[in-house]
Amino acid sequence: MPTRKLPKYTVPGLTNKQGGELIGILQMRLHALNDLHLTLKHVHWNVVGPHFIAVHEMLDPQVEQVRAMADDVAERIAALGGVALGTPGALVSERTWNDYSIGRQDAIAHLGALNLVYNGVVEDVRKAIEVAGEIDPATEDLLIGQLRDLEQFQWFVRAHLETTGGTLVTDGAATEKGAAGKAKG
Numbered sequence: 001m002p003t004r005k006l007p008k009y010t011v012p013g014l015t016n017k018q019g020g021e022l023i024g025i026l027q028m029r030l031h032a033l034n035d036l037h038l039t040l041k042h043v044h045w046n047v048v049g050p051h052f053i054a055v056h057e058m059l060d061p062q063v064e065q066v067r068a069m070a071d072d073v074a075e076r077i078a079a080l081g082g083v084a085l086g087t088p089g090a091l092v093s094e095r096t097w098n099d100y101s102i103g104r105q106d107a108i109a110h111l112g113a114l115n116l117v118y119n120g121v122v123e124d125v126r127k128a129i130e131v132a133g134e135i136d137p138a139t140e141d142l143l144i145g146q147l148r149d150l151e152q153f154q155w156f157v158r159a160h161l162e163t164t165g166g167t168l169v170t171d172g173a174a175t176e177k178g179a180a181g182k183a184k185g
Contacts, residue, residue, distance in 0.1 A: 007081025011138075016081070018135050023082035025128045026073050026139065029146075030084055031091045032121050033070035037063050039100045039117060043110045051107035051160070062153045069146045076142055101176045111160045112183025113176035115168070118154035125150060 004027070010019025044059040074084035085094075097120055102113045125147045132140040161168045161183055173179035 004082065010081045011079060011136075014080075014136060019080045019082070022132060022136055022139050023077050023080050025131055026077045026080070027082070027085060028094070028096075029125065029128055029143070030070055030073045030077065030086065031095050032097075032124060033066055033073060034086060034091055035095060035097075036117065036121055037066040037070065039114075040066065042100060043102075043114060046102075046104045047107045047110050048104060049106040049108070055107040055111065055160070058156055062156075065149060065153075069149070072142060072146075076139060080139075102180050105180060106184055108160060108183045109180035111157050112170045112173065112179035112181075115154065115157050115161060115170055116173065116176050116179050118150065118157060122147065122150050122154060 004020060004024050006016045006020040007023065008016070010016055014022075040059050040063045044056055044063065047055050047059075070086075074086060077084040085091075100113070100117065102110055125143055129140055129143045129147065132143055158168060161170055163169060169185070170179040170182045173182050
C-alpha cells in the first residue's frame with residue numbers, strides 16, 4: 001500500500017496516525033470499488049449467449065450500488081482528513097490485482113470469472129474490517145454494511161454457477177480465464 005502523508009486533522013477521538021491508517025485502508029477499498037463497478041459494466045456490455053438478458057439486467061443494480069459504496073468510502077476518507085484519490089491513474093498505479101481478463105464472452109463464462117473477482121474484493125474487505133475494528137467503529141460499520149451487500153451480489157453470481165449438488169462449477173479455478181472455461185463446461 002502506498003505511503004500517505006498523515007492528515008493534518010482527523011475525526012474527534014482518533015489520532016492523526018490512526019486517521020492516516022484508516023485513510024490508507026479506505027483508499028484501497030475505493031480503488032477496489034471503482035475497479036469493480038467498471039468491471040461490472042464491462043461484463044454488462046460484453047456478455048452474450050442465452051443468459052444474456054438475465055445477467056445484463058442483474059448487473060446494473062450492482063453497478064449502481066457499488067458506485068454508491070465508492071462515494072461513501074471517498075466521503076469517509078475526506079471526513080478523516082484525507083484526499084480520496086479517484087483517478088484512473090491512481091487506481092492503476094496502486095492496485096494490487098490484475099485487470100479483468102475476459103472480453104466478449106458467454107454469460108456463464110463471465111459469471112465464472114466474476115465470482116473470482118468477488119472472492120478477491122470480499123476477502124480484502126474482511127481484512128479491512130479487521131483492522132478498522134481495532135481503530136474506529138464508524139469505519140468498521142461502513143465496511144460491514146458494504147461487505148453484506150457484496151456477499152449478496154456474489155450469491156447472485158454464484159446462483160448461476162451452482163450445481164444441484166451444491167457445488168460451484170468453477171471449483172478449483174485459480175484464474176479468471178480458468179473459471180470462465182470451467183463455467184462454460
